[in-house]
Amino acid sequence: MHFSGERLRVARQRRKLTGKELAKKSGLTSVTVSKAENGHQVEEDTARALASALGFPFEFFWLEPPQVINAESVSFRSLSKMGAAERDAALAAGSLGVELYEWVEHRFNLPSPNLIDLNKERNRPDTAARLLRQHWGLGDRPIGNMLALLESNGVRVLSLSENTANVDAYSFWKADNPYIFLNQRKTPERSIFDSAHELGHLVMHHHAGAKNDKGAEYQADAFASAFLMPEADIKGQISGISTAAQVIRKKDRWRVSAMALAYRLHKLRLISDWVYRSICIDLGKQGYRSGEPVGVEREKSVVWEKVLIALWSERMTKADIANGLKIPLEELENFIFDLAGRSPSPFTGASLKLVV
Template identity: 30%
Template structure:
């Protein structure tokens, strides 16, 4: 049932989500920017004809524009890779996606037992030392000094909600956000799937774990200057490298031929880390000198490995499975049909979206929800005698 009051904020979020500016959506609709502004600020309500056009252009069901986000949720800041070069608009678009994913997760969690959040509490001393923090989490998760074959699965198995989507924004590789609801903490990590590189995804996932463990989830990032932000990114990179390449084991491996790119290429298959990241780690561990490090960097450039290294195309990037698997469990076990799941999301969580949007957000094939409709075969008809 359509709610009675048009919500201008929902028009604004839909516009941003579909990458429209006020100017471009006004031109598409053939109206003024001032009229769009009035709609979005609840100064006037679109006519029925205008609503139809908004639905068509923005590809959101009509109900979406009449819903309110009135849930009692505390949302932390969002840590973006390359925050300084990511515009406020691009940040907001990705935050909207996180709100949608969060609602979908909570809707599904009514029926499915997801892994509980399993993170250590780190002391102040360890929080300031990425190397020590990486050892702490390896010990807490009982990883030993072995290579981590799948960072995405490791995060999911320890209660972190992971999703992928096409950010279509060159400055955003991944981002993380904390949310508090129903007295519990939840961490959401979104990994961009634009790059399609398994080794980069490993590092991105480890980098986002660093933000979860090391950095204040409710820090006001608007008050953080460029130097502080640069230092947080440096810490996250150091943590990711230390986690994926544990000091003692990596020194033992790399010290055989520390200034030979081909040796790092051999180690790439073992540690699931790019050659570029391993050379940085080797330099930071004093395995190679400043001159040797820059010589290796020049070689990487000469071999055109900046964008793509050997083996990059041979290994598919790992994808999150929990949201996808949980949804399929609901559908296949007939706990809910596809339309019923969308209806529950709409009526209880105030998020009316089409089936394709839902499927794209959690990474299942398009058409899946509508394939699982209620079975109508139990209705029996026959000719009159």
């Protein structure tokens, strides 16, 4: 097996290092690092110096080339806020995340993707949201656990391995499987909305070319709002709203932020422009523009709970998983950060069996 320059690039990007910075850290020249990344023969001592500087196992660099995630295929939640290093680190995380799920799929029967192509409805995101709800048999009822719903329909969900406010979430398709990466350091309400936003990208923009323009972002936001807060249910549950306090009391039904509910009410013309502005000002004063002082419980992943429990029954730890993938344990921990738990879910019937 040859040293993989592609894996060196992934590891370097995960550490947000330039080639020059890696050269200095590893005690090598920039030319040596460049040649290594571009497929030239690498001596063992050089490979060990690079592995040590990057904090990756030596064996990682001798595996088959990784599945590279191209920026053009990814829907980033906040691309305009990202620097190149943050973008590349997120893309590198995507490559490792795909490998993690492939490792899991070799051992478990995961739900197959059950999404529909709604590219033709991308200019009518409310309609797209309604069609997907019909396809999944949801009717107009609130969604109890968005993460579990995604997983039960074959979406591969991982926690975003970035401690930054500039990378909210992103999604892509790889080998006919849909992936969503979520920043779990945001409020639970924000993560729920982000997951619905990325779902919108997956169904509306899979074959739509550019995914990161303002039009696509607006469409995904409108999809998320309609998917989480169906018009019929909103109108059946809410009338006569005029204050921020009323919005705060009602928001938990749909597990969204107070600002998101206020926006939806205004969009559906259930509150006037003046009332909407007044409510937003009041919510801002109470801290609801930057956070959620009265929030909901964070959702947990059904898939990762079951995977970890099943593996533990076989005496396999997270360290064993990381060792099998030849990645640092911290990378694995980041991928499942705040996802696995024992919270009950209405979607626990999803198929997930250990392959023997």
